[in-house]
Amino acid sequence: MIKLTVNGQEHAVDAEPDTPLLYVLRNDLGLNGAKFGCGLGQCGACTVIVDGAAVFSCLTPIALLPGRQVTTIEGLGTEDAPGPVQRAFMTEQAAQCGYCIAGMVMRAQALLAHTPDPSEQEIRDGLNPNLCRCGTHMRILAAVRRAASSLRAAAPTKAAAQ
Amino acid sequence: MAQSARIRLHRYVVVAVVILAVAAGAAGAIAWRPSMPPIAPPDRASFAETEVARGAALAALGDCAACHTAENGRPYTGGRGIPTPFGIVYATNITPDPATGIGHWSLDAFRRAMRDGIDRAGRHLYPVLPYPHFTRATDDDIAAMYAFLMTRAPVQQKAPANALTFPFNWRPLLAGWNVLFLRPGMWRPDPSKDAEWNHGAYLVEAISHCGACHTPHNLLGAEQGGQALAGGEAEGWYAPPLQAGSPAPVSWNADALATYLRTGFDAGHGAAAGPMAPVTHQLATVPDADVHTIAVYVASLMPSGPTPQAGTPQTAATGLANPAARSVADPQALAIFNGACGACHGADAPMTRAGAPSLALGTAVNAPTSRGVVDMILHGLPWREGHAGPYMPAFSAVLTDAQVAVLATYLRARYSDRPPWQDVEATVQAARRQGGGT
Numbered sequence: 001m002i003k004l005t006v007n008g009q010e011h012a013v014d015a016e017p018d019t020p021l022l023y024v025l026r027n028d029l030g031l032n033g034a035k036f037g038c039g040l041g042q043c044g045a046c047t048v049i050v051d052g053a054a055v056f057s058c059l060t061p062i063a064l065l066p067g068r069q070v071t072t073i074e075g076l077g078t079e080d081a082p083g084p085v086q087r088a089f090m091t092e093q094a095a096q097c098g099y100c101i102a103g104m105v106m107r108a109q110a111l112l113a114h115t116p117d118p119s120e121q122e123i124r125d126g127l128n129p130n131l132c133r134c135g136t137h138m139r140i141l142a143a144v145r146r147a148a149s150s151l152r153a154a155a156p157t158k159a160a161a162q
Numbered sequence: 163m164a165q166s167a168r169i170r171l172h173r174y175v176v177v178a179v180v181i182l183a184v185a186a187g188a189a190g191a192i193a194w195r196p197s198m199p200p201i202a203p204p205d206r207a208s209f210a211e212t213e214v215a216r217g218a219a220l221a222a223l224g225d226c227a228a229c230h231t232a233e234n235g236r237p238y239t240g241g242r243g244i245p246t247p248f249g250i251v252y253a254t255n256i257t258p259d260p261a262t263g264i265g266h267w268s269l270d271a272f273r274r275a276m277r278d279g280i281d282r283a284g285r286h287l288y289p290v291l292p293y294p295h296f297t298r299a300t301d302d303d304i305a306a307m308y309a310f311l312m313t314r315a316p317v318q319q320k321a322p323a324n325a326l327t328f329p330f331n332w333r334p335l336l337a338g339w340n341v342l343f344l345r346p347g348m349w350r351p352d353p354s355k356d357a358e359w360n361h362g363a364y365l366v367e368a369i370s371h372c373g374a375c376h377t378p379h380n381l382l383g384a385e386q387g388g389q390a391l392a393g394g395e396a397e398g399w400y401a402p403p404l405q406a407g408s409p410a411p412v413s414w415n416a417d418a419l420a421t422y423l424r425t426g427f428d429a430g431h432g433a434a435a436g437p438m439a440p441v442t443h444q445l446a447t448v449p450d451a452d453v454h455t456i457a458v459y460v461a462s463l464m465p466s467g468p469t470p471q472a473g474t475p476q477t478a479a480t481g482l483a484n485p486a487a488r489s490v491a492d493p494q495a496l497a498i499f500n501g502a503c504g505a506c507h508g509a510d511a512p513m514t515r516a517g518a519p520s521l522a523l524g525t526a527v528n529a530p531t532s533r534g535v536v537d538m539i540l541h542g543l544p545w546r547e548g549h550a551g552p553y554m555p556a557f558s559a560v561l562t563d564a565q566v567a568v569l570a571t572y573l574r575a576r577y578s579d580r581p582p583w584q585d586v587e588a589t590v591q592a593a594r595r596q597g598g599g600t
Contacts, residue, residue, distance in 0.1 A: 018496065018499075018501040039505055042555070061501020061502055062501070063501065064502075128544070129545070
């Protein structure tokens, strides 16, 4: 059994230590937000946050994770009460088929946590590891800009300190 | 203790050499150089198209853009900070903008910068500009590079001020450096070798300045005499030897090298990484013949014939050890490898089946230092906008220093017969501090 902390909750998982986190999230914990895209760390559909950094959960064996904090898109908000980044993606209608979007949201969430006021180039560089095959990139970028300003508005003192 | 004593000793040596350099500079009374008269930016029509085209190839062979372009910046507009042991030197704008670039530079001024490391105003340039190599270039080639640069679109962009520690921020010191380390004179062909070899040797030595990364440097940042292409480092990345000391398990030949230099990948060796990747992007644009002569020359310096490791089984494809035959019992490392690396580097993985070589063939895995492997694990091979090429995700966010060290140690044991690396975790810490470079 390997102990994982996901969205603040502890889980004891009965899986081999080399099992990718993505499989455990989807198959054992019922957290289906993160998607299997390529399984090679090339597309970003499986992106989750570990200790504040966006990572490919398809290439993250659970052996690495005891003592670390995993956040998935389910940890950002609910359908009724979406988090600020999720809401921005909805407002901008950033999803076409939606398969990449959970990964995009997590990548953006991690970016905005350490870069609250990103330049256009910083957004593009930050989201660079994630692919969208539908081509909604302009809406995704707009969503990240919207999320950045709504997060800054919600935390004016913190943004001013940056 | 031993380390700090060593650093102290190095400091004494540096101070002694600096004093010597200053003395030499003063004695030679050459620190002062006159400024060259400014010219009006030359008209594009004053350069022959053929000369501009040859200059474009030479600029790509010399990889001017790698240093003289900032991250996401416009080509040749400068602003990239080049880390050196003495601080950061910012590459300048070499577009023909009169105010911030080289618009006022005559060909004579440009030639003096390339040969002597003196800018138009008469100031010494830092040898991070590889003028000790460019000084060997022919007048025609320097003129062609000048023609190419002076016909780029002028862009106004001033480079940030250098961030160098005292006394290295005092430029006249470089007069002493030049007395010690600049050997003026054009490149001379070796009459015992054919024209192809000689052209390759000329390009490597005078234009492409491979030694700037692949030759070890002394404490004052000069390439060590007698150690040409014996292996060095580039922005923290391991730059393997390009001569007899090459640790590549399959020996290089001219065709494999040419493929690697043009595409960033060779099936017998693997992918170009770190600062070498942009070099291959540049070399993809130059005439085949130039890259081929470089490959002929460098291959002639490398060990010839396959060099299989003693006591390991051979495979038909490579003539080398079959890594599947080696097993290493470290359950933690095995879990990391299988979960993080195996999807691409496993024996049956799609990438391996598509022709990517086993890690056993990797130069970095077989190198005397773990730095190359550590940098690859931490930083991967990023996507580069506008360039096709090999890709590997970065693992710096998900692996701790200790986990990277465990993984690197495992890769060495499983894929190489050479002795285990020492102090791998310290190497990981240094690599993480230094960042991914390019």
